[in-house]
Amino acid sequence: MDSWQDIKQVVVVGLGITGLSVVNHVRKKHPGVTLRVMDSRENPPGAEQLPSGVELHTGSFNPEWLNQADLIVCNPGIALATPEIQQALNKGVRVVGDIELFAWANNKPVIAITGSNGKSTVTDLTGAMAKAAGINVGVGGNIGVPALDLLELNADLYVLELSSFQLETTSSLKTKVSTFLNLSEDHMDRYQGMEDYAQAKRRIFFNAEHALVNRDESETYPEDDELPVATFGFNDQDFGMREIDGRVWLVDNGEAIISTDQLRLVGKHNWSNALVACALLKLSGIDYRQGLACLTAYTGLSHRCQVVADEKGVKWVNDSKATNVASTLAALxxxxxxxxxxxxxxxxxxxxxxxxxxxxLSELNVTLCCFGRDGDEFMALHPSAVRYDTLNQVLTDMTPKLQTGDMVMLSPACASFDQFANFMARGDDFTQLAQQFSKQVS
Incomplete structure (x- = not known):
């Protein structure tokens, strides 16, 4: 059955890049549909790019439009619990998101990835390895390019990062394999509790051919007992890790894939991300071994445990995205x-x-370099702690002490807005300084 049958009036709630992708998709694929857009912000981003002839309501929700619609396409940032959306739902209006529209339009294989942490790296790396294996791949969703815009690529495979918010309004997405990486407390202002949050993420397994789950976290398992399940983790079962002759290897059902000392990715959580990428490709019928050269060269997403300089045996790692304690713990x-x-x-x-x-920190050979407004809060954590004001001061002082085998890592466990516009600006500053100071290592 055509999902668009009997849909004549569509209201897009929330603009920005996702809302614009919905507008452009509907106008191109369903030109006979009447399209309206609303955004509760007075000056929503993307308003100036809205095609002429598309009516725009700003500054509030418009209940009349919502109740008259045949279909409401909600931005993931808009909670379904919003009273005006609930009123429309109670009147029988269908409410979906951009991923559901993607599902209606797509007929190519999909790999879908969700989780509280690591999903962006896994998505990006899986896409990069698929491309290296000769696949015409589109990568996006909650990261980078909106899913509906990816359809313009006419790719042979789509790799999608999906947030719990996106999954709330998705029920038809067919996937070759879906994975739920992990669960930690987040978005508790949107959900009734952790189980409610997990329930939203488990929707990724609807219509999946295979599930890949974290064997150490039962919350990541699908509720459908019929769905074939593969697991990943830090022991040597299924997709896992094993120590062989003093080296840690990623393994696939007992068979060694690659040793972790061949990876440029830093930290055990990133080894797990690499393992998941291999597993996702295998479960999709793609030979991940054709992408292993790509895996060894991969340095990570910007600002996420990204190796930004590697000179004279000293690695410089930008993990500016670590704006909380949990992220820094993962990096360590x-x-x-x-x-x-x-x-x-x-x-x-x-x-x-x-x-x-x-x-x-007590288990590492470390010098703790504390900077910024709340740098004092870290001083009692380790006897090595030294107080600085700025990143420049830190690197000026430490560079003459660096030796082969050392690592310089920015993983601040704090927000950046005391000295920078955002974590990206902080990471860019660190990267520029690292590339400058790394040349001075003797």
Missing amino acids: SGLSLAGKLYLLVGGVGKGADFSELAKP
Whole structure:
């Protein structure tokens, strides 16, 4: 049955890049449909790019439009609990999101990825390895390009990062394989609790051919007992890890894939991300071994444990995206260094408790470099702690001390807005300084 049958009036709620992708898709594929857009913001981003003839309502929701619609396409940032959306739902109006529209239009294989942490890296890496294996691939969704815009590529495979918000309004997406990486507390202002949050993420398994789950987290398993399930984790079952002759290897059902010391990705959580990318490709019928050269060269997404300089045996790692304690803990997990770690922490702490960092720091050969407005909050965590004002000061002081085997990592556990516009600007500043100072290592 045609999902668009009897749909004559569509209201898009929420503009921005996602809303614009919906407008452009509907206008191109269903030109006979009447299209209206509303956004509760007075000056929504993307308004100037809206095609002429598309009516726009700003500054509030318009209940009359919503109740008259045959279909409402909701931006993922708009909660279904919004009273005006609930009123329309109660009147029988169908409410979907952009991913559901993608599902209606797409007939190519899809790999879908969700989770509280790591999903952007897994999505990007899976796409890069598929491309290296000779596949014409489109990568996007909650990262980068909106899913509906990807359809213009006419790719042979789509790799989609999907948030819980997107999944709330998605029920028809068919996938070759879907994965739910992990679950940690987030978005509790939107959900009734952790189970409600997990339930939204488990919708990724609707209409999947295979499920890939985290064997250490039962919450990531599908509720459908009939769905074939593969697992990943840190032991050597299924897709896992094994120590062979003192080296840690990624393994596929006992068969060694690649040793972790061949990867440029930093940290145990990133080894897991690499393992998941291989598993997703295999479960989709793609030979991941054709992408292993890509995997060894992959340095990560910008600002997420990204190696930005590697000179004279010293690695410089930009993890500016670590704006909270959990992210910095993930970056430290499984770090194995021949030399010393110079860890740069600080910024705006947002009232966080940093004491959880003390134990992993105690197990590392580390110098803790504390900077920014709340740098003092870190000083008691490790006897090595040194106080600075700026990133430039930190790197000026430490560079003459660096030796082969050392690592310099910015993983601040704090927001950036004391000294930078955002975490990207902070990461860019660190990257520029790292590339400058790395040349001075003796």
